[in-house]
Amino acid sequence: MHLSGHRTGNGRHSRKGVIAMALLAKLSLVAGFLFLANFGMGYIGAGAWVAAFHGLILAAIAIVLLWGFLSRIGLGGKGTHGASDRGIGIVLHRAAGYDWLARVLTLGREGRFREHMLRMAKLRPGEAVLDVACGTGTLAIAAKRLVGSDGGVTGVDASAEMIERARAKAKRSGLDLTFVNGTAQKLPFKDARFDIVIGTLMLHHLSKPVRSAFVREAARVLKPTGRLLLIDFGRPVRKSRLPRFHRHGHVDMNGIASLLTESGFKVGDIGAVGTKDLNYVRATTDKVRSA
Template structure:
């Protein structure tokens, strides 16, 4: 889907999310770990990065990829509806092209879990399909459950979960958009 530009796509996400040295980051639905590895390189030795995915096969691939890259970070099998970390653990939670796969209830539970694990002033940065089906360029994004999902329509769910300041925009890669929001600081 990134048309051979995966590295540039991941760096763009890291930049748009504003990830900085020393931060703690969780990649929800991390897949093979590419974004988590890029995040770890950005946060450096003083930062921490974790990746979770519901698929044990993806976690195995992510661990192998991280070892090969010489990057130390933790990957665990877990679902978004039950994130296995204490409250207020992370500065940033990332999600890439995963939310559209979830049934409404699971997505809402997952958003509440993301809010729970974010520190005060923490931020969510999610990337997924945006725009109406007729405005999309790629055939895959007009297929089945992709076609009716527009990440920008998550604003009410994010607000209901206690996330504020929702912004959105194009990522610059095909039909992908981002939403970003923060937790209250006080």
């Protein structure tokens, strides 16, 4: 059981109580000084400045609390993504927190965001799809709706907690999907099983050796002329000075294309997805020609 980010005992409850009291005190001060700013006659100027000062302190406290929350769910700051030992890459474990953050970052439109990425996969009814590093299954569920009852969708993720939540979401959706606990570099599937392998927002969690192993595994589980779609963050066009809570890495898709070519894939096209600094590369196994 993964226990990082959790604390027990009286210290935790005491700390929470102190934080709650501090927030309550700050909110009371801000409310009081805002009242003075509007109705305090001679104290208007002083009230406004003091309210602004306490407002800044309150904002700082909120940022610290949010940062701590993101760290606990495995998404905050550098090095807090989750387990990265044993050479399996970075693993996110806080499934509920992951879904919450996804809703926030996509302004409640995660389903639409995933469907936008799926359009690049050009799924057809009846196809067998593998979603690698599937997380809590949102993209896999959307893929199942596209391939229909004659098609099959399998999701694989290194986090057992993510898989458990994905299964629950699939059950609620009334769709028949398969979710398996496993790693990208050692896919637990037979050879030539899938028509397409999809990997979205997962390459930046893998080291270069693990990426190479994943590409070889993707080629193995794909059918002849099977397709591979990879989507991940490229470098942003404009550099922001604002702090970023989720410091994801960046992936050079041209470098990934070279890796695919070296591994026997035939690269189709590379480009921008058109949202959130995402880039893609599409390729086919080209097994028939190489045979």
